Amino acid sequence: MKMDSEPPTLHSRRTLSLRFNVPISKTHPFWHSLKDGKFVTTRCGDCGTVSCPPQSDCPKCMGGNTEWVDLGTDAELVTYTYVQVTPTSFVESDPYLVGIGRLSQGLKVLAWVEGTTLEKLSPGMKLRLEARESPDGSSYYVFVPVA
Ligand SMILES: [Zn+2]
Numbered sequence: 001m002k003m004d005s006e007p008p009t010l011h012s013r014r015t016l017s018l019r020f021n022v023p024i025s026k027t028h029p030f031w032h033s034l035k036d037g038k039f040v041t042t043r044c045g046d047c048g049t050v051s052c053p054p055q056s057d058c059p060k061c062m063g064g065n066t067e068w069v070d071l072g073t074d075a076e077l078v079t080y081t082y083v084q085v086t087p088t089s090f091v092e093s094d095p096y097l098v099g100i101g102r103l104s105q106g107l108k109v110l111a112w113v114e115g116t117t118l119e120k121l122s123p124g125m126k127l128r129l130e131a132r133e134s135p136d137g138s139s140y141y142v143f144v145p146v147a
Contacts, residue, residue: 026056029068034131034139039073041107042066052107073129075101075143078108082118101127101143115144 024031030053033040043050044058045065052071057064080099083090090096097113099121111129113121126146133139 027054030054031139033070034141035133037073037131039071039103039129039141040068041071043069050105050107052103052109071103071105071107074146075103075109075127075129077113077121077123077125077127077143078102079123080113080118080121097121099127099143101129103129111141111143113143113145120145 030040040054041050041052042054042056043066044061044063045067046063047058047061049058049060050069051059051066054066054068056066058066078100080097082095082097084095086093086095097116097118098110099113100108100110102108109129113127114130127143128146129141130144131139131141
């Protein structure tokens, strides 16, 4: 029973969507290179720490003397999972594969895995990072198996 002291409410099951505009000025070279199919990140000019994703300041020594390095696109699959129950932000996506790949420099990268099936994945298999563009024009990257 509704109490008179409760404020009136409206129950709605509409889905709301949010759009974030995240400034990328300090990581612009990453996004620019990705459009050209290159995968770059930052290395600290003081202590040599390589960060992925790129950082404007070194997370280890806090120095701001970072430089851009090319990571290449070759990777080796470390582990993977099949996402059958998609999170809210991917609710309109089909179930998908996500993998962690180790790049040739040893950095580990998380990305969706395309062009294969769960049954064909195995740790140690060779992958390549490839750039993609979403319908709204934003760039992202995926792993694809090397034939
Ligand atoms: Zn550093």
